[in-house]
Amino acid sequence: xxxxxxxxxxxxxxxxxxxxxxxxxxxxxxRLYWYRQTLGQGPEFLTYFQNEAQLEKSRLLSDRFxxxxxxxxxxxxxIQRTEQGDSAMYLCxxxxxxxxxxxxxxxxxxxLTVV
Amino acid sequence: AQSVTQLDSQVxxxxxxxxxxxxxxxxxxxxxxFWYVQYPNQGLQLLLKYLxxxxxxxxxxxxxxxxNKSQTSFHLRKPSVHISDTAEYFCAVTLFGGGADGLTFxxxxxxxxxx
Numbered sequence: 001x002x003x004x005x006x007x008x009x010x011x012x013x014x015x016x017x018x019x020x021x022x023x024x025x026x027x028x029x030x031r032l033y034w035y036r037q038t039l040g041q042g043p044e045f046l047t048y049f050q051n052e053a054q055l056e057k058s059r060l061l062s063d064r065f066x067x068x069x070x071x072x073x074x075x076x077x078x079i080q081r082t083e084q085g086d087s088a089m090y091l092c093x094x095x096x097x098x099x100x101x102x103x104x105x106x107x108x109x110x111x112l113t114v115v
Numbered sequence: 116a117q118s119v120t121q122l123d124s125q126v127x128x129x130x131x132x133x134x135x136x137x138x139x140x141x142x143x144x145x146x147x148x149f150w151y152v153q154y155p156n157q158g159l160q161l162l163l164k165y166l167x168x169x170x171x172x173x174x175x176x177x178x179x180x181x182x183n184k185s186q187t188s189f190h191l192r193k194p195s196v197h198i199s200d201t202a203e204y205f206c207a208v209t210l211f212g213g214g215a216d217g218l219t220f221x222x223x224x225x226x227x228x229x230x
Contacts, residue, residue, distance in 0.1 A: 004158075033217040042119075042205050042220030043159070091158055093217065098209060099164075103149055104218055106158040 006092050006107035013082055013114055020078045021110045025094030032075050033104070034067055035091040036060065043091050049075060082114045117142035117208050121221035128196055129229050136191040136224045138206030146208040148189040149218065150180055153203045162204075165189060176200070201228045 005024040013019050025032050030051050035043035046065070048056045051072035061067075064082075069075040079086055089111050093104045122137045140146060147166050151159040163174025170182040180191045189206060203225050207218040 006158075031217075035217075040222070042207075042222050043218075045217055045219070048217055093159075095217075099147065099149075099218075103161040103164050105161070106151075108158040111156070 004092055004094055004105050004107035006090075006110050008110055009108065010111050011113070013112070015084060015114055016081055018078065018080045019082060019112065020076055021090055021092075021112075023075045023077070023092030023094075023107060024073075025075070025092070026096075026105055027073075029094035029096045029105070030072070031095045031097070032069055033093045033095075034075070034077050035093065037089040037091055037109070038087075046077075046090075079112075082112075084114050087112055087114045117146060117210065117219050119206050119208055119219055119221035121204075121206055121224050123224050124222065125225045125227065127227045127229055130198055131195050133194050134192065134196050134200075134226065136204050136206075136226065138189045138191065138221060140187050140189065140206070140208045142187075142208060142210070144210055146210055148180075148182060149207045149209075150174065150178070150189070150191050151205045151207060151220075152176075153205065153223075155202075159205065162191070196226070196228050198228045198230065200226060202226060 007022045032049045034046040037043040047067050049069040064080045067077045089109045091109045093106045095104045118141045120139045128134045149164045150162040153159050165182045173179045203223045205223045206221045
């Protein structure tokens with residue numbers, strides 16, 4: 001297993017366009033998280049899946065954001081009608097349970113720039 | 116809800132000198148504690164974690180941290196830093212058993228190693 005994989009690494013889009021990011025977690029991890037990180041800040045929680053069920057969503061996740069994890073494997077995060085304020089690094093993490101065994105493993109992130 | 120405070124946004128240290136990065140947390144229930152490192156344009160890498168047991172935990176790259184329940188602190192230390200330790204360091208907590216929002220991060224401390 002090569003860890004958590006995120007694609008694409010970078011995305012530049014025009015304001016108003018839709019974008020979709022993909023995360024492939026560590027295969028045996030049942031939990032998957034999406035975070036957003038803006039410059040100079042720590043990651044902020046967006047949403048969380050346990051297997052295929054989306055169990056929690058942050059207030060940061062507006063109606064323009066949607067996430068899925070079909071079959072409890074990979075996950076996608078879609079942003080509709082992007083705004084300049086959406087520019088950030090989007091990080092995916094996975095864990096087995098609460099992370100007691102090996103913590104939370106993060107991907108390298110997708111850096112979104114909205115112009 | 117839990118919160119994390121990293122008291123120093125930036126810490127400059129000379130190469131081969133010791134360093135301590137401070138982290139305080141707030142929670143009404145028991146937590147797990149983590150330190151992550153982030154190199155430029157990369158995701159987060161787990162340095163170490165505290166779950167229970169010995170309050171002194173050792174991690175990768177020669178780092179260690181000490182959990183102090185009475186002071187609600189989890190400071191990170193390294194006896195002798197190297198230029199390659201230049202990075203952003205994040206302290207994070209999650210609730211015992213795993214909170215619904217995964218990890219709550221501090222704002223990070225930028226460790227700058229001066230030759």
